Amino acid sequence: MDLKQNVYDVLKQLPYQNLNELVIESVDDSKGDYCLPCFSLAKTLHKSPILIADEIANSLDINNSNIVKIESVAGYVNFFLNKTIISKNVLNNFEIEKYNKNNKVVCIDYCSINLAKYMHIGHLKNCFLGESLARLFENFGYKVVRINYVGDYGTPYGKIIAGIKMWGSKEDIEKRGIDALQEYYVKFCMAEADDKDLQQLARDIFKKIEDKDEEIYPIYKKVIEVSKKEAERLLNILGIKFDSWKGESSYANELDNVVNFLDKKGLLSVSEGATIVDLSKFDMPPFIVKRSDGASLYATRDVAAVIDRYNEYHFDKMLYLTAVEQKLYFAQLFKVMELANMEFSGNLEHISYGRFSLPNGKISSRRGKQAVLVDLIDYVLNKAKEVISNRTFTIENPEDVAMKVAKGVLSFNSLNVDRNKDVVFDIERSFSFDGETAPYMQYTYTRIMSILRKAESLNLNKVEADYSCMEQTNAFELIKLCCELNNILILALEKRDPSILLKHCIEICKNTNKYYTACKILDGNLSQIKAKLELLNLIKKVLKHSFNCICIETVEEM
RNA sequence: GUGUCAAUAGCUCAGCUGGAUAGAGCAUCGCCCUUCUAAGGCGAGGGUCGGGGGUUCGAAUCCCUCUUGACACACCA
Numbered sequence: 233m234d235l236k237q238n239v240y241d242v243l244k245q246l247p248y249q250n251l252n253e254l255v256i257e258s259v260d261d262s263k264g265d266y267c268l269p270c271f272s273l274a275k276t277l278h279k280s281p282i283l284i285a286d287e288i289a290n291s292l293d294i295n296n297s298n299i300v301k302i303e304s305v306a307g308y309v310n311f312f313l314n315k316t317i318i319s320k321n322v323l324n325n326f327e328i329e330k331y332n333k334n335n336k337v338v339c340i341d342y343c344s345i346n347l348a349k350y351m352h353i354g355h356l357k358n359c360f361l362g363e364s365l366a367r368l369f370e371n372f373g374y375k376v377v378r379i380n381y382v383g384d385y386g387t388p389y390g391k392i393i394a395g396i397k398m399w400g401s402k403e404d405i406e407k408r409g410i411d412a413l414q415e416y417y418v419k420f421c422m423a424e425a426d427d428k429d430l431q432q433l434a435r436d437i438f439k440k441i442e443d444k445d446e447e448i449y450p451i452y453k454k455v456i457e458v459s460k461k462e463a464e465r466l467l468n469i470l471g472i473k474f475d476s477w478k479g480e481s482s483y484a485n486e487l488d489n490v491v492n493f494l495d496k497k498g499l500l501s502v503s504e505g506a507t508i509v510d511l512s513k514f515d516m517p518p519f520i521v522k523r524s525d526g527a528s529l530y531a532t533r534d535v536a537a538v539i540d541r542y543n544e545y546h547f548d549k550m551l552y553l554t555a556v557e558q559k560l561y562f563a564q565l566f567k568v569m570e571l572a573n574m575e576f577s578g579n580l581e582h583i584s585y586g587r588f589s590l591p592n593g594k595i596s597s598r599r600g601k602q603a604v605l606v607d608l609i610d611y612v613l614n615k616a617k618e619v620i621s622n623r624t625f626t627i628e629n630p631e632d633v634a635m636k637v638a639k640g641v642l643s644f645n646s647l648n649v650d651r652n653k654d655v656v657f658d659i660e661r662s663f664s665f666d667g668e669t670a671p672y673m674q675y676t677y678t679r680i681m682s683i684l685r686k687a688e689s690l691n692l693n694k695v696e697a698d699y700s701c702m703e704q705t706n707a708f709e710l711i712k713l714c715c716e717l718n719n720i721l722i723l724a725l726e727k728r729d730p731s732i733l734l735k736h737c738i739e740i741c742k743n744t745n746k747y748y749t750a751c752k753i754l755d756g757n758l759s760q761i762k763a764k765l766e767l768l769n770l771i772k773k774v775l776k777h778s779f780n781c782i783c784i785e786t787v788e789e790m
Numbered sequence: 791g792u793g794u795c796a797a798u799a800g801c802u803c804a805g806c807u808g809g810a811u812a813g814a815g816c817a818u819c820g821c822c823c824u825u826c827u828a829a830g831g832c833g834a835g836g837g838u839c840g841g842g843g844g845u846u847c848g849a850a851u852c853c854c855u856c857u858u859g860a861c862a863c864a865c866c867a
Binding site: 256258259260263267269271272274275280281305306307308346383386480503504505506507508515516517518519520522523524525527529530531554555556557558559560561584586587589619620623624625627637648649650652653654655656658661662664665666667668669671672674675676678679682683684685686687731735738739742745746748749750752753754755789790 | 792793794795796801802803804809810811814815816822825826827828829830831832847848859860861862863864865866867
């Protein structure tokens with residue numbers, strides 16, 4: 233529902249083309265709801281904007297329209313909507329736009345954790361961004377394939393297993409899980425720093441993994457199993473579920489195939505011993521597919537992966553979510569696919585986001601436990617429990633609410649700024665529960681629910697609603713905001729940025745909080761109460777739908 | 791060095807496909823719980839939109855330039 237349409241309907245009376253595009257929202261309601269700046273018309277019409285605005289304002293007939301007043305002020309034509317009529321129309325007819333399935337497949341590669349290492353703050357942003365985009369695509373009828381392209385391959389596994397053999401045991405891994413793996417990894421990394429023998433040992437063990445060595449390979453499988461279980465546990469808490477966990481190891485043996493494939497396309501050359509695709513014509517460094525020592529690289533496996541995914545899913549879009557530092561790399565990968573004339577090459581898209589960093593520097597899994605995801609979850613969950621226990625308002629399921637609030641805070645923190653911006657992560661500030669935050673949004677929803685519950689006893693079925701109370705500024709502002717939902721969803725999808733939707737939700741929540749404090753919903757005559765309750769129901773519907781798209785759950789009370 | 795992105799209130803950020811007096815939240819200082827949940831609401835202070843040019847009737851928004859910062863730039867992922 234686009235309320236500007238009411239203005240467009242009236243503008244049809246004028247002989248000028250493309251006036252609709254000029255219509256914008258008024259700066260404040262003393263200037264109407266929408267306005268038409270006439271400055272750009274001045275040139276073509278050879279008249280002053282003030283005169284044009286005057287003429288337009290005078291010539292338009294607003295009988296039989298939803299415009300109640302038109303005035304000309306300083307070159308602007310201001311349009312005042314008939315708030316009562318429009319509100320009635322909206323409250324009786326508003327539906328969240330349903331999109332039919334469009335048979336298009338979007339693969340989203342996100343999360344992409346390295347198994348056997350802790351998930352950290354950076355993954356949080358990646359996961360929620362990916363999940364939110366997935367939900368947005370689903371909203372518009374796409375079939376989404378969620379791919380967790382896990383790092384389950386490479387010398388780090390040689391190191392972990394070396395560590396286990398030196399200090400640990402199978403039982404220990406069974407018992408302590410990821411903590412044990414992380415500990416041996418860190419310990420081994422420190423030990424090998426100036427020990428050539430240990431470095432060689434790790435490489436040897438990795439080779440044994442590749443060769444499916446009788447002793448080593450089962451340990452590797454165990455390591456993967458334990459790590460995957462932990463990752464699934466955490467992702468489950470966050471409310472994220474993947475369709476594919478196909479990791480790098482699945483493409484480990486594709487080196488020859490990839491090299492042959494690119495060679496047939498005539499793209500390969502050898503430089504400094506390495507096999508490369510020369511991209512100098514495109515002002516890019518070479519794309520290396522085979523190291524000078526003959527080994528494969530991430531890039532090799534990515535070529536294999538994208539082809540494999542296309543064969544399996546026939547995607548219409550393939551989205552890669554990573555931090556911004558991989559921008560050039562993906563530009564190279566996509567260019568190589570284009571040069572290889574792959575039919576899907578135009579449908580690959582890299583969605584980058586700014587870096588998360590700690591106040592004291594870079595995040596690294598080798599540098600101790602700060603900003604590790606489990607700790608963050610614990611921290612927020614405990615804080616939520618504490619806040620709940622200190623409240624005067626008692627609720628039925630404090631544990632459940634605490635969990636939903638905690639998840640909301642984590643998601644909010646990942647999605648609330650423009651995805652391209654770098655964020656310095658400050659735990660106290662980021663996980664605040666006051667002001668414009670996820671708890672604030674959830675709280676708004678509970679207040680609506682609370683009023684709606686209370687209203688049930690009023691028995692308003694036979695009462696006819698009186699929409700004149702929607703003339704009130706806050707009320708009509710809410711009507712407008714709710715009507716913008718679909719445009720906001722479209723924008724968030726197009727820009728691949730859920731923060732746009734999140735901002736809009738906050739705007740709705742702010743106005744809702746203002747509304748019910750300034751105007752008591754269950755006071756006054758029944759006809760007006762009915763209209764006000766319809767408004768609350770509208771807001772509820774819009775918030776519930778929007779929250780889901782940004783991975784924030786609603787709660788009934790808190 | 792080259793390229794990409796960024797710079798808006800003390801702090802964190804909106805606004806950026808040009809439009810009327812630049813907005814929030816946090817922090818600071820006031821006020822509001824006998825009235826639908828105070829995780830709330832109301833109010834106050836706080837700005838040469840990094841500097842300088844340009845385009846335009848009009849620029850935080852577009853272009854150029856400079857400064858500062860982050861990131862990337864051949865065998866890591």
